[in-house]
Amino acid sequence: MKEIIDRLKKGKVCVLTGAGISQESGIPTFRGKGGLWEKYDPQIYATMPQTLFTFLRSPQKIVDFVSDFYRVLLNSKPNFAHIFISELEKKGLIEGIITQNIDDLHQKAGSKKVCQVHGNAFEFLCVRCGYKEKKNKEQIEEFLEKIKKIKSKRFRLINEFMRFVGRCKKCKYRLRPNVVFFGESLPQKELETALSWLKSAKTLLVIGTSGVVFPVAEFPYYAKKNGSFVIEINPEPGFEKIADLVIRERAQKFFEKLAEKF
Numbered sequence: 001m002k003e004i005i006d007r008l009k010k011g012k013v014c015v016l017t018g019a020g021i022s023q024e025s026g027i028p029t030f031r032g033k034g035g036l037w038e039k040y041d042p043q044i045y046a047t048m049p050q051t052l053f054t055f056l057r058s059p060q061k062i063v064d065f066v067s068d069f070y071r072v073l074l075n076s077k078p079n080f081a082h083i084f085i086s087e088l089e090k091k092g093l094i095e096g097i098i099t100q101n102i103d104d105l106h107q108k109a110g111s112k113k114v115c116q117v118h119g120n121a122f123e124f125l126c127v128r129c130g131y132k133e134k135k136n137k138e139q140i141e142e143f144l145e146k147i148k149k150i151k152s153k154r155f156r157l158i159n160e161f162m163r164f165v166g167r168c169k170k171c172k173y174r175l176r177p178n179v180v181f182f183g184e185s186l187p188q189k190e191l192e193t194a195l196s197w198l199k200s201a202k203t204l205l206v207i208g209t210s211g212v213v214f215p216v217a218e219f220p221y222y223a224k225k226n227g228s229f230v231i232e233i234n235p236e237p238g239f240e241k242i243a244d245l246v247i248r249e250r251a252q253k254f255f256e257k258l259a260e261k262f
């Protein structure tokens with residue numbers, strides 16, 4: 001514990017998070033038991049061509065998915081791991097937080113230097129000019145209520161989805177969810193930000209990621225190559241081959257213990 005505290009207090013800490021950090025906030029991990037992805041095939045619901053195809057052919061299937069997906073996110077709130085990291089940021093110790101999560105929980109915990117390499121489920125993006133629009137809880141709940149009522153009306157459903165996603169306020173191009181689907185590249189700006197933080201970090205905290213999603217799985221190797229001390233926090237094996245320190249614990253529990261001594 002002392003070694004970790006000393007390192008964190010030296011600053012220049014980069015944090016890399018995956019679905020595991022939000023598990024104790026009530027959001028199942030991608031590969032964990034009882035998650036959304038046991039019910040919905042990611043090949044259909046997490047790849048852009050298949051999602052579009054399913055949406056146009058049977059939008060009521062997308063209604064079920066979108067409703068379950070947003071209900072989980074709307075019912076979640078930051079846990080102590082998110083909060084402790086935001087406290088470190090307030091103390092000026094954080095270089096940046098790179099997250100694969102699309103749940104917005106780092107921001108809700110008060111973190112500002114957040115780089116969302118896989119996007120944000122509450123945002124909609126114009127791929128033509130880069131404009132982003134964020135929906136709030138009330139807008140999403142209202143939308144979910146509406147689509148539930150017209151679930152059997154295919155054309156009305158398609159129209160309602162298109163209306164909700166909307167058009168760019170600047171160039172009128174149609175927006176899309178600001179989420180990186182399987183097979184899509186990471187957004188260039190976010191990738192560059194993430195790499196610059198990984199390069200300048202003295203310590204990298206890798207929290208709750210299985211390390212099987214690329215290119216993020218390579219980030220700890222990049223940080224290590226650039227001189228960072230790598231600490232992994234995960235109850236299951238992941239980056240033990242390159243981590244300088246491995247904490248086999250759940251994130252929230254670990255940070256609660258750490259905070260007592262910090």
Ligand code: NAD
Pocket residue numbers: 017018019020021022023024027028029030031032099100101102103118207208209210211212213233234235236237238249250251252
């Ligand atoms: P993953 O599901 O592949 O792996 C989750 C990892 O978290 C596992 O290694 C697991 O052992 C660990 N874990 C489980 N509970 C934990 C806890 N309480 N504390 C610490 N670690 C814990 O997730 P991934 O590596 O992030 O990759 C899956 C992809 O799906 C990513 O793109 C991810 O963003 C996305 N996803 C996001 C969310 C979210 O936004 N919350 C949820 C599920 C999946």
